[in-house]
Amino acid sequence: MKITFLGTGVAIPQKDRVQSGVLMEFGENKVLFDCGGGILNRIFESGVLHTEIDTIVLSHLHLDHVADVMCLLKANWLCDKLDSVIYGPVGTQEWLERLMDIYPYMKEKVNVEVREVAAGEVFELTDGCIVQCADGIHSVPSLGCRVQYDGKVVVYSGDTEPCDCIMELAQDADLLIHECSFPLDFPMTNHATPDMLRPYLEGSGISRVYLTHLYPHMQGHEEEALEYIKEKFEGEVHIASDLMEVEL
Ligand SMILES: [Zn+2]
Ligand SMILES: [Zn+2]
Numbered sequence: 515m516k517i518t519f520l521g522t523g524v525a526i527p528q529k530d531r532v533q534s535g536v537l538m539e540f541g542e543n544k545v546l547f548d549c550g551g552g553i554l555n556r557i558f559e560s561g562v563l564h565t566e567i568d569t570i571v572l573s574h575l576h577l578d579h580v581a582d583v584m585c586l587l588k589a590n591w592l593c594d595k596l597d598s599v600i601y602g603p604v605g606t607q608e609w610l611e612r613l614m615d616i617y618p619y620m621k622e623k624v625n626v627e628v629r630e631v632a633a634g635e636v637f638e639l640t641d642g643c644i645v646q647c648a649d650g651i652h653s654v655p656s657l658g659c660r661v662q663y664d665g666k667v668v669v670y671s672g673d674t675e676p677c678d679c680i681m682e683l684a685q686d687a688d689l690l691i692h693e694c695s696f697p698l699d700f701p702m703t704n705h706a707t708p709d710m711l712r713p714y715l716e717g718s719g720i721s722r723v724y725l726t727h728l729y730p731h732m733q734g735h736e737e738e739a740l741e742y743i744k745e746k747f748e749g750e751v752h753i754a755s756d757l758m759e760v761e762l
Contacts, residue, residue: 515540515663515762517689519754520556521548522726524695525578531756532556533578534727536670536691537567540663543640545569547659547670551581554589560757565595569640572602573672574656575609584613584620591623599627601639603655606630631657633679648683650674653704658683666762673727675704676711686719688762691754693727697735698742708739715747723747726754 516539523531532552537560538545544566546553557564564586572580587598600606607628614621631637633649643663650656656672658680669684671692684690695705702710705727715723725739732739736753743751 515666515668517668517691517760517762518560518562519691519724519726519756519758519760520546520560521550521553522728522754522756522758523552523578524727524729525576526730528730528733531728533581534573535582536726537562538661538668540640540643543569543643545571545639545643546586547571548573548579548672549582549586550578553582554585556756557586564589565593568595568598570598570600571639571645571659572600572606573650573658573670574603574652574654575605576654576673579673580609583610584617587624587626588620591620596623597625597627599629601629601631601645603657604630604632605655633657646683648679650680651677651704660684660687668762671706673705675702676706676714681714681718684718684720688721689760690720690723691726692723694725694732694739695727695729696731698738700731708742712743712746715743715749715751718747718749720749722750722752722760724752724754724758724760728753 518537520535521532533550534548535553536547636646646660647657660683661668667687668689
């Protein structure tokens with residue numbers, strides 16, 4: 515399994531971090547988890563052809579996670595790739611239909627199947643890749659995903675406060691990609707900070723954690739976050755950056 519962090523930022527622009535997107539490769543199959551603004555260009559920069567991506571999993575429908583979805587569909591259409599599947603939380607079907615109504619030329623050309631998924635659901639995403647979802651705690655419905663392939667487990671949190679539901683998915687995972695929007699001791703709900711996250715990591719059996727979805731407020735506080743978490747967490751912890759690749 516190969517993971518490429520395409521975008522590790524948020525809705526506020528900042529240097530070197532575009533909005534949210536993680537590419538996971540399961541053998542020949544490529545799946546994009548979230549597709550915020552800037553991700554289409556990062557796909558190009560990663561060396562992957564956008565036409566190889568026909569499966570997208572959306573954690574939730576905030577703009578910084580979906581802004582490039584239509585752009586990717588259009589780029590694929592222009593290159594004769596018409597079919598795709600989008601997984602997402604409740605509301606994804608209506609969201610896409612309304613966008614397609616605004617762009618009727620897209621509606622006529624592309625063939626997108628939407629599959630809304632709910633917490634607790636388990637499904638085969640691509641050959642041999644099993645996904646289980648759980649609800650995050652966010653300002654809109656947001657899903658975390660446990661992805662199992664070839665004996666390895668990766669969990670992607672989406673946007674959420676650290677919470678039991680998603681951390682139960684992450685128990686003993688090989689890799690956890692968890693949002694860490696704000697720095698230590700930043701008063702926050704609906705997102706994570708290092709002090710909110712650390713108690714969930716202690717004793718979790720997770721091997722490696724990558725922190726992503728960093729607000730500009732985190733700039734200059736990255737090392738502090740890592741040191742704080744390492745004091746009590748026995749696994750590896752890293753700050754993700756755009757175009758960083760991880761092999762499992
Ligand atoms: Zn969000
Ligand atoms: Zn977000």
